Amino acid sequence: xxxxxxxxxxxxxxxxxxxxxxxxxxxxxxxxxxxxxxxxxxxxxxxxxxxxxxxxxxxxxxxxxxxxxxxxxxxxxxxxxxxxxxxxxxxxxxxxxxxxxxxxxxxxxxxxxxxxxxxxxxxxxxxxxxxxxxxxxxxxxxxxxxxxxxxxxxxxxxxxxxxxxxxxxxxxxxxxxxxxxxxxxxxxxxxxxxxxxxxxxxxxxxxxxxxxxxxxxxxxxxxxxxxxxxxxxxxxxxxxxxxxxxxxxxxxxxxxxxxxxxxxxxxxxxxxx
Numbered sequence: 592x593x594x595x596x597x598x599x600x601x602x603x604x605x606x607x608x609x610x611x612x613x614x615x616x617x618x619x620x621x622x623x624x625x626x627x628x629x630x631x632x633x634x635x636x637x638x639x640x641x642x643x644x645x646x647x648x649x650x651x652x653x654x655x656x657x658x659x660x661x662x663x664x665x666x667x668x669x670x671x672x673x674x675x676x677x678x679x680x681x682x683x684x685x686x687x688x689x690x691x692x693x694x695x696x697x698x699x700x701x702x703x704x705x706x707x708x709x710x711x712x713x714x715x716x717x718x719x720x721x722x723x724x725x726x727x728x729x730x731x732x733x734x735x736x737x738x739x740x741x742x743x744x745x746x747x748x749x750x751x752x753x754x755x756x757x758x759x760x761x762x763x764x765x766x767x768x769x770x771x772x773x774x775x776x777x778x779x780x781x782x783x784x785x786x787x788x789x790x791x792x793x794x795x796x797x798x799x800x801x802x803x804x805x806x807x808x809x810x811x812x813x814x815x816x817x818x819x820x821x822x823x824x825x826x827x828x829x830x831x832x833x834x835x836x837x838x839x840x841x842x843x844x845x846x847x848x849x850x851x852x853x854x855x856x857x858x859x860x861x862x863x864x
Contacts, residue, residue, distance in 0.1 A: 595778075595787045600823040602859045603814060605641075615642035615812030618689040619805065620682055620711065621696035622653035623704065624672035629697030629723070631657050632798050632845050633805035634664045637693070639852040640809025641860070646689070648682055650674065653697075675703040679710045686711075690812040691718045695725030696801045712737070718811055722804035727752075731760075737767045738811060738821045740804050746771050768817040770807065772800065776825040780818045787822065789829025791836050798845025803828045806852060823859070830855045 605614060617637040622630035634647045634657070646665045647657055650673055654666035667685065669678050686692040692715055698704050709728035712721055720738045721729055726745045729737075731753040741749055746769070750756060755763045764781050771777040776787040806828055811820035831851040835843035857863075 593783075593785045595785050595789075595822050595826045597826070597859065599785070600826040600859050601861075602641075602810070602823065602856070604861055611643050613643065615640075615691070615809060616644045616689045617642050617646075617805075617808045617812050618686055618692045619645060619647045619696070619808070620649075620674070620686075620692060620694040621647060621698060622649035622657070623674070623697055623699040623701070624650060624652060625699060626697030627653050627656045627660075628798060628845075629801045631660050631664070632801040632849060633693060633696040633722075633808075635661060635849045636802040636805030636852065637809035637812075638663060639849055639856075640806050640813070641856065642809045642812050645809075646685075648685060673699055673701045673704045674707040676706050676710065679707055679714070682707075682711055683714045686715045686717065686719075689717075690815075691720065691808045693720040693722065693804055693808040695721055695723040696804055698724050700724055700727075718815070718817065720804055720808040720811065722800065729753075731755075731763050731765060731767060735766055736817065738770055738807055738817050739767060740770045740772065740800070740807060740821075742772045742800065766817075768821050770803075770821040770825060772803070772825075776829070778818065778821045778825060783818070785818075785822050787825035787829060789826055790832050791829075793836050793839075793841040793843055794829070794832040794848075796844055799828070799832070799848060802845050802848045802852075827852060827855045827859070 648667040651668045654668040708725040769779045778785045807824035
């Protein structure tokens with residue numbers, strides 16, 4: 592069993608003469624009238640990963656709320672309370688301007704929204720992260736260049752939708768990567784599997800999965816390697832949770848995790864603590 596270490600999670604060294612946009616741009620497609628926080632947490636986690644720009648595409652009221660929560664996040668506003676098929680074309684075209692698209696956080700389970708998510712996941716051919724309610728719409732055979740981040744119930748549904756069992760997964764996963772969240776995270780690709788043991792029981796608090804998804808998208812935008820980004824994100828997310836456990840016990844929140852990410856990432860970037 593190969594456990595991820597800090598050496599495995601070491602990140603690329605940024606050029607000192609780099610310009611805005613050279614270090615990654617992430618589009619977060621997230622939120623619904625009932626779920627604002629998920630989109631915010633995912634977007635801020637992507638920023639804390641070190642990318643240059645994050646845009647959150649969200650239903651209009653959600654987007655305005657996000658603008659109030661953070662001046663750093665740019666929003667693209669859609670005139671609805673949740674995503675519908677009417678937004679498919681615009682979101683797919685918008686995604687072409689970004690290195691990575693993250694979809695699923697807080698979008699909800701409205702029938703029209705799930706149709707939207709299925710189409711977007713299928714039509715976007717570039718690198719993407721598929722999380723939360725969007726996972727229910729995915730068949731592995733129909734998507735490419737995706738890191739999919741299920742918990743165990745979502746993982747079982749993903750396997751059923753893909754008409755395979757766990758042993759058959761490498762045969763149908765294609766060029767995708769699955770980051771299965773759990774007490775020990777499991778990162779699966781066609782060629783290899785790795786395991787992550789950072790993290791603790793305090794991370795059952797709501798929103799930590801949104802942080803992981805945003806972090807994964809941000810690291811993927813910089814590293815351009817699905818398996819490497821998934822492994823590094825699992826390690827960093829869990830390590831941030833472990834640092835917070837020492838400080839707060841089980842009383843930390845997902846927002847605390849967002850703010851702790853840079854402390855874990857600094858040595859992985861080769862910067863002094």
